[in-house]
Amino acid sequence: MTSARSSTWEVGISSAPVVAKRIKEDLVGPHASQASLEALAAEVIRVALWALCTQGQKSSFSEASVTTRRLLELARAMWAPITDATKGGNAAKDTNYDNEPDRNVEIGRELLDTLTEQGDIFALSGGRWLPAPLRFVPVTPTHHLFVGGMPTRLLPHALLRTLHLHGSFRHIESNVIPSLQQGSEPNIQCPRGYATR
Numbered sequence: 648m649t650s651a652r653s654s655t656w657e658v659g660i661s662s663a664p665v666v667a668k669r670i671k672e673d674l675v676g677p678h679a680s681q682a683s684l685e686a687l688a689a690e691v692i693r694v695a696l697w698a699l700c701t702q703g704q705k706s707s708f709s710e711a712s713v714t715t716r717r718l719l720e721l722a723r724a725m726w727a728p729i730t731d732a733t734k735g736g737n738a739a740k741d742t743n744y745d746n747e748p749d750r751n752v753e754i755g756r757e758l759l760d761t762l763t764e765q766g767d768i769f770a771l772s773g774g775r776w777l778p779a780p781l782r783f784v785p786v787t788p789t790h791h792l793f794v795g796g797m798p799t800r801l802l803p804h805a806l807l808r809t810l811h812l813h814g815s816f817r818h819i820e821s822n823v824i825p826s827l828q829q830g831s832e833p834n835i836q837c838p839r840g841y842a843t844r
Contacts, residue, residue: 667732670725675799675812682812684752687729689815691754692762694798695722696778712775719754726754761815766794783824791824793817803827 661669672679674690682690699713699721759776762768766784769777778796786792799810799817805827809820 663728663731666728670728673800677807678799678810678812683814684729684733685814686812688726688752688754688758689762689767690799691722691725691729692718692758693767693778693796694800695725696768696776696796697798697801700778708771708777709775712771712777715756715759715774715776718759718776719756722754758815765816767815768796783819785821786818789821791819791821793819 668679671682671687674687674694675682696713696718699717700711759768759770763770766779766782769779771777779794781793781795781797784792784794793806793810794817799807802810805823806819809823811818
């Protein structure tokens with residue numbers, strides 16, 4: 648009996664640029680073509696932190712939080728194919744990273760601190776981390792900074808339609824906010840670990 652769903656493994660082993668392209672598409676969906684390495688690195692942290700914080704049932708912030716070591720281990724594993732694709736020759740050209748000002752973006756404590764400063768993640772005592780709640784910060788009358796730890800791929804369609812990536816920041820058009828407040832889009836929900844007792 649054959650499966651209606653084809654497997655990537657049936658095609659064979661993929662090259663680093665192909666794997667990196669698929670990861671990039673999985674991270675930011677329709678925004679893959681506009682995503683810089685800095686945007687991708689920030690998204691890798693958001694995805695890794697969200698995944699680690701939402702697995703299993705947690706009843707407190709401390710149980711839901713993740714250590715720096717655990718977070719960076721997962722994020723670096725996700726980042727490795729993208730790093731491999733940016734190194735030299737045809738691989739870098741195939742994935743359009745030639746024009747990147749800094750092709751040596753690193754997944755490390757400095758990136759965690761940057762995402763904390765911009766409000767995407769919370770730094771807790773003891774080297775522990777949580778995704779920050781989502782919020783909209785007005786930048787101009789027509790645009791808002793979209794801040795919070797939810798991965799881009801999980802955002803409601805209304806937000807994705809107007810989303811713009813700029814470095815590690817995410818911007819949206821202000822006209823989408825009323826539709827979210829009126830409930831015409833699915834609710835944006837925080838990880839279960841945010842429930843307090």
